[in-house]
Amino acid sequence: MIERRWKRWLHFYIPLGVFILVTLFPFYWMLITAIRPDEELYRSWRAVNNAPFWTLSPTLDHVRDLLAKTTFPRWLWNTFFIALVSTLISLVCGLFAGYALARLRFPGAGLLGTGIFVTYLVPQTLLFIPLADIIRNFHLGNTPWALILTYPTFLIPFCTWLLMGYFKTIPKELEECARIDGATRFGAMARIIFPIAVPGILSAGIFAFTLSWNEFIYALVFLSSPERKTVPVGVVSELIRGDIYFWGQLMAGALLGSVPVALVYSFFVEYYVTGLTGSVKG
Amino acid sequence: MATDGMNRRQFIRVSGAAAAVTATGIEGIIAARQAPAYAQGTKLHIVRWVDFIPEADVELKRQAPEASKALGAEVTFEFINANDVQPRITAAIQSGAGADLFFMMYNWPQLYQSSLVDVSDVAGAVAKEQGGFYGVFEPSFRVGGKWLGMPHSIVGNAVAYRKSWFKEVGFEQFPDTWDGVRKAAAALKKKGRPWGQTLGHTFGDAPTWAYPLLWSFGGAETDKTGKKVALNSKGTVESIKWMQAFWKDGCDEGGLAWDDTNNNRAFHAGEISASLNGASIYIVAKRKKDQIKDDKGEPMFQDIDHALYPFKGGPGQYPLYFSNGHAVMKYSKNQKLAKDFLRWLHKKENFEKWFQVNEGYSVAAAKSWEKHGMWAKVDKPLKMFQTAARNTRIFGYAGPSTGKATEAFSKYIIVDMYAKAVQGMKAEDAVKWAAGELKKIYEG
Amino acid sequence: MKSSAAGGATGVEVALPHPSPTRAGRLTRVLDSERALAFMLLGPAVILLGVFIAYPFVMGIWLALSSTSVGNVGEYVGLRNFVKAWNDSIFQTAFRNTFVYTFWATIFKLALGMWLALLLNRHFRLKRIVRASMLLPFIIPTVLSTFAWRWMFDPTFSVLNWTLYQMGLIVTKLPFLSDGTYAMWCAIAINTWRGMPFFAITLLAGLQTISPELHEAAALDGANAWRRFRHVTWPLLKPVTLVVVVFSVIQTFSDFQLIYVLTGGGPANSTHLLATYAYQLGVASGLLGEGAAISLFMFPVLLLVVWLQLRYLRRMEGA
16 A cells, blocks of 8 residues: 555656646746846845745735836737637638538548648748738738738638547538438538537637737737737837846736636636547547 | 828818817817828827837837927827837838838848938938037948938947956956956956856847957958958957957856846846946946945945947957937838928937936937037946947948848857857857858858 | 628529529528538638738748848849758758757657646546646747746846755856757757647547546556557557647747747857748848748748648548
8 A cells, every 4th residue: 555655656746746846837937026026136146145936025016017007908908809809710710611621522622621731831930021011901000900810820720620620520420310300501510510519619719819819920010009019019029128127027917918818728628628539539 | 000091081070070079178279270281180100119228218208299299290109129120110111001210220221221211301400400420320321322211329338347346356447458358357257256248149239249349359341342251350360369268267158148138137136247238237227226236235336337348459449339210111101290200309409308318328329419418417437428439330341331231240140250259169260150151141 | 701701602692503482592502512511611711811821922932032122122033042041051050950949849748748648637636727737838928938938047047057056966057048059958948848738738638538448458468557558548649649749840840939039049040940040031131032931941841741740640540
């Protein structure tokens, strides 16, 4: 008995503990930095009373400054709105396209599937300059739509492929039964197949949402008003002043910028797992 | 965003109606009367870097409504991280839409020449009124005899150092020769107080160290034509050898990874004894004197002084500073307004306020500001910036500062030549490598 | 978006040769024709991708074949930009770095992600919270987390150096980002930190499809843990793994943000990747043509990787 417990520690608790430590330490570090008063930043690392792992006089000044002196709450809302809408668009497109590629027979299906996937390979650093031209032509510059419409370019391929895999795992018979009962193809798809695919849809959605949340170049180039920026761009472009970093605010921004998504994830993580379970089989 | 005619008319109608509802009596009428030249609702969008001195941006933001009132158009500043200005300019030019004025650094007007409006009329008038521009703007902002950028200011840099620490190792005065500096730094490093210098990929402190080092030992990227690489010279090799010795004996070797911010913080924490930087080390130390203290618990700024870089002992002393300004974009629909704005910005009484806030961190592009009363009032360590801008050069030397010079600059070839050498490459090989890369750029 | 979908549908309706008695009936028939339905369903995706990828992509290729620099429309120069890049020593470094970076980061992500997935697949208290928190690195915007890492690796103030020093493991500071080799491994470590959760969760999903009976049967046959993994788990996980690996390779190979923030490609180009170098050339030097050419170097490599993977998947499906 004792030996088995010892083994469980060696094979399970210790490795898991190390994983948790390594994964979460940077977040702890951000937190400490965000509540550390500035004078501790300017202290020698060899100072006697140096305590890098905690702070003796925590302060909320940086958080307050971040919220008061920048338009951080706006950035958060912008990022959320842009990520949400572009995710929804990509999901609808990916859902339809994924279904069509998985279930329907039509000429050029394989080619189109490959084509959609290949678009995922085109590097962003190549695209952003020609895209700026298109954004201008559509009069989308400095509007959230510039991002809402361009983010799907890297979200749709992923969603399509993930959902396509998922649809392939759903037995065809289900649909055929519905058809015999008089449902149209579209009806069968919308009422029978899509509900079954909800876990897959969720996982694709969550993944897409993360990618949008994370995007940097397009947001940097296509938006210009401070109050329209997204979190990554806003934080970087306004809290770095040439040769001075506002470390406290920067880290506060980083933390506050990831908390909302973290909450979403903690609700959906099990769905995410089961959703992928479906799609990865295919 | 520039609006087209249709939208503008609509906007006028809407804003007119809005004004009728919300106008606070007289003010509304005055505002309406004061806009003779531009349709109401016209906006002027200026993108600038985020200034190293936050108060400078605060001052510009404060001036924006004044400018709006004077020009009869809405003037808005956008401040972004210096690293992110270029992608914005590039995208704006390629798509033909974006801010009306962009901030220009170094020799950017050369790089973006085909997309910028000739502002010679504004520049000429300001130069005439304010004693002419410093020499560095001629090769960097003027293309084919036309001013494509409006010179605004120069961010000088200098070696910030700890007076008492230098004294402790026997240097009452800052040792102002290459040799003296190396010896002082070696003595300080032995006491655990090295010199801090970056050789990383960062646009400020690394090139402003490397290029002057090259020039002041007699090295140059090309000959006068700019078509033949002349890097591999005795002067260049000597400068590298000096750097290798200086690095090993006197520098914090972490500097290879530093960006423009690391030395500020290391200095303020008392980790390094000296560093090449803008005045921000001193100014921040002074403004945060309760937080930034020396080893005795005294405010650190009292122990900081500045010394001119590059040092003496070579054929000359030629610094590289940030030569800053603004350019009007060709695609802008408000070019005349943009020029009027520049005229307004450079009016003595307006520029003066911004100039004073900077306390010498940024000096004016025009020479007569050397005589401004502010210099009598600034702290002693900042006084050296009064005339520091006189001998500055721009990269590409001895040739013209073309787009090719920018390419060599943005590939960090000169910086990396030194970086490779201090990491163990032989001086001759480092020059050979850099000359080879330069040849592909200048002669290719 | 909605309008384009509707537009697609009307387009198909009009194209139908014979009229139908009722509108609803006509629509039903259209929707029942596989071809028409497929066109309708694919319409939105294809239009969006066509406008926002295909056109810029073609423009990008044109840029790469031209001498375009910022503000100047270039002329066709054939493959000159590619040749210039190929002979450029910085490009060669970046090219090599990109492979090293992608290879090792992927290996680590896969190995550690697999390990983590196996751990998370077991039952323990607080399982939900641990699973969710493991995803944090994946959620936080790369730019911001890289700043945090950069600070932890700070040449002067590194908390890691401090810890190692206090523990007596080092006497001088480790040059995390100031030595070329160290810097590359730091970048790989951060990429691994960021990408591992995605591997872990996806593999976890794969693990859950494997029925416990298989393991029990193998255990009864006397197979130890490693053999059970090798002969039961791994073969079943292979298809999932491939999909994840491919997505990860694509993202890692064209990674930009991490290096841009961490080192800017330094010291002395030792961490430059193709994407950061392309960006530097295109944006900082204004050489859009050459920048595009370097970006395009990534494309065939990625295509090859994906093609190999697809072929492998098809073969497995066929088997």
